[in-house]
Amino acid sequence: MSKKAPWITYRPELKVLDCTIRDGGLINDSQFSDDVVKSVYETCIEAGIDYMEIGYMNSPRTFPRSQYGPWRHSFEEDLRRVVGDHSAKKTGLKLAAMLDAGDKSDWQTQPLPCKDSVLDMLRVACYASQIAEAVEMLHHCHELGYETALNIMAISTVKDAEIDQVLEIARDTPAQVVVVVDSNGNLYREQIDHLVRKYMKALDGTGKEVGMHAHNNLQLAFANTIEAIILGSNRVDSTMMGLGRGAGNCPTELLLGFLRNPKFKLRPVLKTIQEKILPLRETLDWGPSIPYHITGQLNAHPRYAMSFRDGDTPDDYVAFHDLMQREE
Template sequence: MKKIKVLDCTCRDGGYYNSWNFKIDEINQYLFSCSKSGIDIVEIGFVFPLGKEYGIFAYSQKKLFSKLQIPKNLDICVMINAKDFYEKKNGHQIKKIFLNSKISPFKIVRIAINFNEFNYGQKITKDLKQLGYKIGFNLMQSHNKKINEIAYVGKEITKWRTVDYLYFADSIGCMDPNYINYFCKTLKRYWKKDIGIHAHNNKSFALINTLEAINSGATMVDSTMLGMGRGAGNTCTENLLIELEKRKFNYKPKHLANTLPYFQLLKNKYNWGPNYYYHFSAANNIHPTYIQKILTSNKYSNNFINKIIENLTQQKTDIFKEDYLNNQIYKIKDDEGNFEAKNYLKGKKILIVGSGDSGNIELKKVEEFIKKYKPTVISLNINPYIKNKYIDFYLSCFDFRVFFEISEILKKNKPVIIPLNRFKNNLKFNLKKEKIINYGLIVKEKSFKSYSNHCEIDKPLALTYALAFCKIANPKKISFAFIDGYKDDIKENKYLSQIISKFQKQMNSKINFVTKSILN
């Protein structure tokens, strides 16, 4: 029987859901369980360029390994994105980031690179090989490849003499067993070392495709606990080991029993796995990260999601670009509005209220603040905490919220700050002119500018729009309440913190947080 190796990459691929924030004690249990079950390699995380956006499993630095208890029979590897090293001018230098493998806590480095850009990875493999690492080369976007394309890649990478394991990844999740068989058998003619597969579960084919790859000559197979991974997820490790044990491979899935409950809690929270949208994306060559971003935002109705996805099918979207997704979600006509907002709030004290969970605890504090300081209160969308009598203005700008909340807002009989031209053709309500402050909004990348009758911002979020309005309306002082930030979205918190910082710098005034906030 041929030898295969199972590589569990939960801490790396699963991090796309929890921003690589795993509990150390749970991961130590996971490592022990992997060891006992016979798993050969654990991919412990990425090596991203250092930053503060993600948890420690995104960087795989000394700080992480000092906390891990790694069984001696487990090989540890990490992954890098090739673009981090070749896309920018001069790139990040391998030899400045990686130690010699003899003194490194991991001995294998895998390189993720698009199939059509594989040649850019040659120098990276050379530098890592000189440091003594075994090299896995993961060809992303390996779907729909012709024989001559596969042959060329196999022959060229063979010439490098640096790669130990050549993987193909079903990045879109659109492969089926027939294609797996075809790809493996074609590649085997031109690549004589180990072949690996990294399957995605958009069509619920991940396990079937992985087993077919083994039957067709693959010797390295990826999987994750409960399938935790980007988009619809991956081959489930526990199910793969069951099938391999049945086929007389030396794996013992029963030893995973003590680690699976932790990942079940994560699955309950993040809800990865195949569904209609992921299957549709795979069938239409849409990168699954588009679907993941839309679904995990929890902002959109099913009808709105369907409209976004329909727009995505009209373009080439097999490579994920966040700016393109934002353009689809926020697709609007330029709207300059007709309300002259300059100095409209001059000299006033403003309280902007959100709907964060702090409202459950600090409502009384905020009501006392309003009674004492008598600020002009602007509510971002419908507010579940503050009584209408305390609110002076409602503000809304995001189309989904406007369509579903505008009728309730208008019942409050208070002025509404809204970029009306974006919605007036789609709203069937009697919008009385005296109740509408039509301050325009234009979406423009990396912009935060305010004009007398409109603003330019890069995302039509209510808080960003409110600050842009206040910037031109020129109040004396601004306070926040119930604007908590996001518990599990470091990237969005970073964005909002940058907007707040820009506002404070441009206005030369510090915002007062009345309630607790991650953004403070």
């Protein structure tokens, strides 16, 4: 038994990406006020966070501007209204946006060259079956000068052989990070181990980092993020107060309180949560609750629980349990 206590120190190369606005946008059609986005931005800088994912870069064709807020499209003029002439060098914070595969994004035409944008990184999100398009997207974004990352979603629904294939393909892309994304909030410790080890092994020698994006259906988002870190993941996603679709995400405040790198500051995050995020609860429902727990354990998409929570009897847990049993 080790007499040492590795938990009192830190790995300098571990980087945190706050995706409060991007992931949170899934529950309010990305209709955040400029004031909220600006607060999250300034807080990320103050808190020593490495990346802020400020929105999706999706197409107004599929996500019309009449319904969706500016953080669904991440047009340059909208970003600059909040972050001005943002500079990663001056602030220590890099800005990211997420492009979805599958005709959701105008990825060939919308991103500006990196030198003309406040964005530093583009993350490509795809399902395993969309990996071919994702590869094209990564090459294009890389050629525009961006850092790139690949988020392979809903990984708990993908067979091992398919994951192996996707990772083999990912090796030859410019993606600097490949992220384990537990969209269904289904995975627990031993499954995280299995996946993170698989990703580490597949990407060994490429210089690519393994990332972790966890959902909180089983109250395991923070635990699974810690687990990935222990196994060597150096890129982790979180959101303030866990804001995000369904059960939400790994809370930034728990993560920063846990990490021992003195550059991370908890207090500014608490201040923004208290003043800007907590008030959103008056109109938005997120965070662990029994319907999300049930979809998590069934490895089902959270949309079933979101729809139930929006109905007339959000706390009729037994009815939802019975409904999902019949669906199986």
